[in-house]
Amino acid sequence: MEVYQLSPRYKIFRRIVVFDTIESTQDFALKNGKRGDIIVARVQTKGRGRFKRKWYSPLGGLWFSFVVESSGIDSVEACLAVLNVLKKYIKENIGIKYPNDIFVDNKKICGIIAEIKGKDSVVGIGINVNNELPEFLNATSLKKETNKEHDILVLLLEVLREYEAIRSLEKKKKVEDFRNNQIILGKKVKINLIKEEIVGTAVNIDDDFNLIVISDGEVVKINAGDVFLIE
Numbered sequence: 001m002e003v004y005q006l007s008p009r010y011k012i013f014r015r016i017v018v019f020d021t022i023e024s025t026q027d028f029a030l031k032n033g034k035r036g037d038i039i040v041a042r043v044q045t046k047g048r049g050r051f052k053r054k055w056y057s058p059l060g061g062l063w064f065s066f067v068v069e070s071s072g073i074d075s076v077e078a079c080l081a082v083l084n085v086l087k088k089y090i091k092e093n094i095g096i097k098y099p100n101d102i103f104v105d106n107k108k109i110c111g112i113i114a115e116i117k118g119k120d121s122v123v124g125i126g127i128n129v130n131n132e133l134p135e136f137l138n139a140t141s142l143k144k145e146t147n148k149e150h151d152i153l154v155l156l157l158e159v160l161r162e163y164e165a166i167r168s169l170e171k172k173k174k175v176e177d178f179r180n181n182q183i184i185l186g187k188k189v190k191i192n193l194i195k196e197e198i199v200g201t202a203v204n205i206d207d208d209f210n211l212i213v214i215s216d217g218e219v220v221k222i223n224a225g226d227v228f229l230i231e
């Protein structure tokens with residue numbers, strides 16, 4: 001395990017803890033992380049995503065979790081931070097698939113999970129950078145999109161800086177950015193909620209970051225669940 005203290009230029013983050021291999025940075029941070037900690041792993045053996053899905057985490061990806069005071073919209077802020085950084089390298093067809101996946105040309109490049117730990121949130125981010133991807137995943141990587149390898153640590157620091165910048169923006173600006181970068185608005189979607197499934201057209205993101213869907217002539221407000229594009 002390596003520990004790097006961050007410079008006081010960072011206001012939210014304090015130190016980076018790097019593991020060669022760990023089961024899951026998310027589980028480690030939930031259990032042992034302190035506010036301001038960033039836990040990074042070169043390889044995760046039990047990386048996990050939302051809905052208890054397995055998160056494929058081999059060498060070459062950026063797998064990390066951090067602990068911050070909860071803002072209530074931690075995953076939205078993380079999503080905007082990653083999106084802004086990836087947009088520096090990928091100029092086209094990159095956007096957010098509600099709630100907080102980042103897609104390039106209908107392939108997933110980044111997944112985000114946020115979980116509560118007392119008054120704090122543990123935000124877990126997985127970005128496919130230089131790692132290989134199995135066919136069945138319908139995913140892409142920064143290397144695939146740009147035809148070159150990228151420095152994982154540089155990318156991590158860029159995301160952390162951008163996250164701090166996003167946190168200090170007004171809510172209005174965050175909503176606008178979140179709305180304007182969605183790939184699903186105007187498209188037909190299927191949403192799996194715990195008890196039901198909704199099929200309809202995604203029409204908007206409201207001012208509280210909910211997804212608005214028109215289904216069977218009714219306006220439905222969604223703030224959880226798993227969204228699939230069906231057309």
Ligand code: BTN
Nearest residue numbers: 024026047048049050111124126
């Ligand atoms: C999702 O798309 O469902 C969210 C994926 C989150 C993956 C990251 S990788 C770092 C952190 N550790 C985990 O076990 N999961 C998150």
